Amino acid sequence: MLQTRIIPCLLLKDESLVKTVNFKKPAYIGDPVNTARIFNELEVDELVLLDISATNNNRKPDFKILAELANECFMPLAYGGGINNFEDAKKIFKIGIEKIIINSVTFTNPSLITQLSEHFGNQAIVVSIDVKKNMFGKYQVYSNSGTKKQKVDPVAWAQKLEQLGTGEILLTAIHQEGTWNGFDIDLLEKVSNAVNIPVIANGGAASINNIVKAVKQGCASAVCLGSMVVYQNKGMGVLVNFPNKTDLDNALNNNIKNI
């Protein structure tokens, strides 16, 4: 049976791993390659690495760190941050990274999605959608690490991305990210049910129950974990960890059977 992918999501800023809350207040976590090595030993399903300052600082991806990562990790890797052209994407695939994640460039040059997907296959092209709920409860899409508001509706945008050749959507709820308050299930459900490509839930995970809810109610194909896998617990110190695989499997399988 196909297992739900549970994916640590690591944030890179100036060569260090950090963890943010609502895309703000980056707190130091550790060295990216060492941390990735621990997740490799924990045999995690997949790893997502996002450079959260590359685009805003007009910087290219850090190819050196990516190469070190690819040498150490024997699971699929997805990288996002600062990718805005075909050549850089090609370089990342050559290093041995399976998937690239793009966001800001999809608003300035949406045809890049099609070009990348035709060349590398859509399974390799993940588009990230960052969404913030405003005070009236309306969902708004942001690019540039949550700093630039875009005039698109998340559901319509997801459908458009699918048409353009996107293989997967990484859906992040900015208002939940780093809060340990669980995923935004309503947002997830709306987007997942509107597209035929996998949607990865991101932002807010605190427990196995949250994960199950994202899959069962939110119809997520995969789930990203941030704070939960780099901190011992809410408000506590850094501890790289991963939920017990048997507990996860049991929780996911039992609940999915009960639908």
Added chain:
Amino acid sequence: MITIVDYGMGNLGSGFNMFKKIGVSSRITSDLEEIKSAKKLLLPGVGSFDKAMEKINTSGIKEVLDQKVLVEETPILGICLGMQLLTNSSEEGTEKGLGYINASGKKFIFNDNKMKVPHMGWNTVKKATPSLLTQDFEEESRFYFVHSYYVEVENQENSILKTTYGLEFDSAIQHKNVYGAQFHPEKSHKFGMKLFENFAKI
């Protein structure tokens, strides 16, 4: 020494990295002479069937592979698209495959929108015909898959592993010295390492 065939498509670095990890030497090459002298071949591949076959056909790699695989009976392992290329054809394209195994590629078609295509993620395998490639696999071995087309063998004896995603398909195949795996062993932790070790020992 494993010779990883570079025909211009696919994730070559990851296979090389995993062989290094398990202490098996390998080289990535597109040089026909180096392919001719290979003791063991790895055919990787990510991308579309026709594009891959065009590259193999126009680069002269096809003739060399035919000689190695069919005449010299050099062991070859195709991975993902590389496995599909070992078969006769695929619904993905119109080009003929290498035809080393009597099988063909079909497209996953589901009406349920919960069954996403590509089939992407970790899935388990079930042993079919015993093979050196799958020897001593742990129970509940799981592998990372990413594919929109699956392979169906003509003769069941060529199916060595089976996996279920909406339907049961052949996730690893073998005919004599020709081996194929639909999943990515190079991205499947210790389970993939076991498969690579087995291939290195053949």
